[in-house]
Amino acid sequence: MTDSLARKISARFLPYVHNPAQYIGGEINQIKKTSHPDDTRVALAFPDTYAIGSSHLGLAILYTALNRMDKVVAERVFCPWTDATDIMRRFSIPLFSWESRRPVREFDILGISLQHELSLSNVLYLLDLAGITFRAEERHEAEPLVIGGGPLADSCEPVADFFDLVILGDGEESLPAVINAYRRLRREKANRREILLHLAEEFAFVYVPRFYHCSYSSDGRLIACEPVEPAAAPRIQRAIVQDLDSAIFPAAGIVPYTDTPHDRISIEIMRGCPQRCAFCHAGHTKGPVRYRSIEKILEIARQSYCATGYDTISLLSLSTGDYPQLMPLLQQLYREFAGRHVGISLPSLRVDKQLQEVPSQISDVRREGLTVAVETASGRIRQAIGKHITDADLLASMQSAFAAGWRKVKLYFMLGFPGETEDDIIAIYDLARRISDLRGEIAAGPAAVNVAISWLVPKPHTPLQWLGQRSLEYFQQAKNLLIDKVKFSSKMPLTLKFHHMERSMLEGVLARGDRRLSQVIEIAYAHGARFDCWNECFDYNRYLEAFKFCKIDPDFYARRERLADEVLPWDHLAADNRDHLWQRYQRIMQMLGGKTPG
Numbered sequence: 001m002t003d004s005l006a007r008k009i010s011a012r013f014l015p016y017v018h019n020p021a022q023y024i025g026g027e028i029n030q031i032k033k034t035s036h037p038d039d040t041r042v043a044l045a046f047p048d049t050y051a052i053g054s055s056h057l058g059l060a061i062l063y064t065a066l067n068r069m070d071k072v073v074a075e076r077v078f079c080p081w082t083d084a085t086d087i088m089r090r091f092s093i094p095l096f097s098w099e100s101r102r103p104v105r106e107f108d109i110l111g112i113s114l115q116h117e118l119s120l121s122n123v124l125y126l127l128d129l130a131g132i133t134f135r136a137e138e139r140h141e142a143e144p145l146v147i148g149g150g151p152l153a154d155s156c157e158p159v160a161d162f163f164d165l166v167i168l169g170d171g172e173e174s175l176p177a178v179i180n181a182y183r184r185l186r187r188e189k190a191n192r193r194e195i196l197l198h199l200a201e202e203f204a205f206v207y208v209p210r211f212y213h214c215s216y217s218s219d220g221r222l223i224a225c226e227p228v229e230p231a232a233a234p235r236i237q238r239a240i241v242q243d244l245d246s247a248i249f250p251a252a253g254i255v256p257y258t259d260t261p262h263d264r265i266s267i268e269i270m271r272g273c274p275q276r277c278a279f280c281h282a283g284h285t286k287g288p289v290r291y292r293s294i295e296k297i298l299e300i301a302r303q304s305y306c307a308t309g310y311d312t313i314s315l316l317s318l319s320t321g322d323y324p325q326l327m328p329l330l331q332q333l334y335r336e337f338a339g340r341h342v343g344i345s346l347p348s349l350r351v352d353k354q355l356q357e358v359p360s361q362i363s364d365v366r367r368e369g370l371t372v373a374v375e376t377a378s379g380r381i382r383q384a385i386g387k388h389i390t391d392a393d394l395l396a397s398m399q400s401a402f403a404a405g406w407r408k409v410k411l412y413f414m415l416g417f418p419g420e421t422e423d424d425i426i427a428i429y430d431l432a433r434r435i436s437d438l439r440g441e442i443a444a445g446p447a448a449v450n451v452a453i454s455w456l457v458p459k460p461h462t463p464l465q466w467l468g469q470r471s472l473e474y475f476q477q478a479k480n481l482l483i484d485k486v487k488f489s490s491k492m493p494l495t496l497k498f499h500h501m502e503r504s505m506l507e508g509v510l511a512r513g514d515r516r517l518s519q520v521i522e523i524a525y526a527h528g529a530r531f532d533c534w535n536e537c538f539d540y541n542r543y544l545e546a547f548k549f550c551k552i553d554p555d556f557y558a559r560r561e562r563l564a565d566e567v568l569p570w571d572h573l574a575a576d577n578r579d580h581l582w583q584r585y586q587r588i589m590q591m592l593g594g595k596t597p598g
Helices: 003-014 059-065 082-090 117-130 157-162 171-187 190-204 280-284 294-308 326-340 355-361 379-383 391-403 424-440 472-487 501-511 518-525 540-549 554-558 580-592
Strands: 038-045 072-078 109-113 147-149 165-167 211-215 223-225 265-268 312-315 343-344 370-375 408-415 448-455 494-498
Touching: 003 082, 038 059, 059 072, 059 109, 072 171, 082 501, 109 117, 109 171, 117 157, 117 501, 147 171, 147 355, 157 518, 165 190, 171 190, 171 326, 171 343, 265 294, 294 312, 294 326, 312 326, 370 391, 379 391, 391 424, 391 494, 391 580, 408 424, 424 448, 424 472, 424 494, 424 540, 448 472, 448 501, 472 501, 501 518, 501 540, 518 540, 540 554
Parallel strands: 038 072, 038 109, 109 147, 147 165, 265 312, 312 343, 370 408, 408 448, 448 494
Antiparallel strands: 211 223
């Protein structure tokens, strides 16, 4: 069927879709292994477009790790854009892999990355196009085992019913271990249920949702989510890769035939974050902090440059400025790549005295835009949430950057913190203006400042997991306040960009939801919900109608403050520091003048 499907894709699909280059596969550095009957075939699916997923580092790591295994063939799958859906249905073209054009339904395993809350409807989009039964307990033996993983694995309850199993934590060692066990069990003729029982018992990081029962009180609160099988552990643990230097890393990234937002060499230099800001899910769940050595980073950079020819190296981590040898690393990268006109991109910089040295270290290399996550312009809120920066350090860092030739900077802020005032909101404008004017003191003209503002979404496994999210009306008032301030002030090169407010409200619901939301997602999907993180596709009304149909109040999940002793939907998923988080939450609320529920 693979050859006939490939011909159908070439004749009936590619000529009629937008940007067909995103579907053709065969890219530079693609891995295409010959499949044998006794091989285990794994489809690695990214729940977004090819343009977004093709350069995702996590997907590339798993793709490399699995294809290094004997008797395992891993291929990539992405979500076709909306124009492709009608064509696929009209010509009976199922969702296919990019490498071999094999229907996804013919794979043994379908792995889906759970990247963020607004990609959850695309989980159903992938299953639907592949012809795979939505609900895991209703799947037939011949259907692929559907495995979830990624950032939302430890808060996956809203989509738990759609997965046979979920792997928590780092995937480059845990997923191959699960696949090896799966292969052994298949050779022993185990059925789906037997396989799941063995995997749940063998691996502390494997979560099989069907082996847990959730009960609720009359007021809708979760009472318990407890195992109903002896093989299922009361609490799932995260898989952790201890040594980044020995961990598998893709040194020859795939080079697409079409433009993508991140066409660059991406190197993870550190995993985990020592800052643990109160609002940051990743900072609290990606620990412990581990570093990749300078020697290994340089080795990867050399190999990647030779294999791809990309002219930018991006040093990735949750907080690149916390890499302890950042200055020596930049100096060595400069010596290696300055003559090749390769730029160095430094996302996720933390504002401190070390940042003041960064611009001068790479001033002779082609400069990328400087991006800094300030989060809030209020020193009082910064102190409460653990964002340990000062205006003095920020301004000194910007001055260093402008002196080294930078002309623009992007600042990330967040609104919706407890205890926030109008003065705290307006302070964003005041700080941005000070930074813009700062360049005029050392160069011709003010700096261009882009201010990106998002809305606080309290996340699981953080101190704010008990906090009620601010209302849509509050977000709108804050937005109007800043827009008016810019409009009626003297002209300056300042650009304001706001995150979609309704999207943040939906994110707030799904972030802290339980299994009852699966029916909401399913109904919203049936009415067209998919690609919810894309402006041209998102329609909040689809979800409001689905909530109404299911008799579920979204404010119950997003805006309600949780009680101190309330069972949370992720308590059984790697939640081993709840008491510490609650104590920190109390301190935050006391510092900001708020009250915590009893």
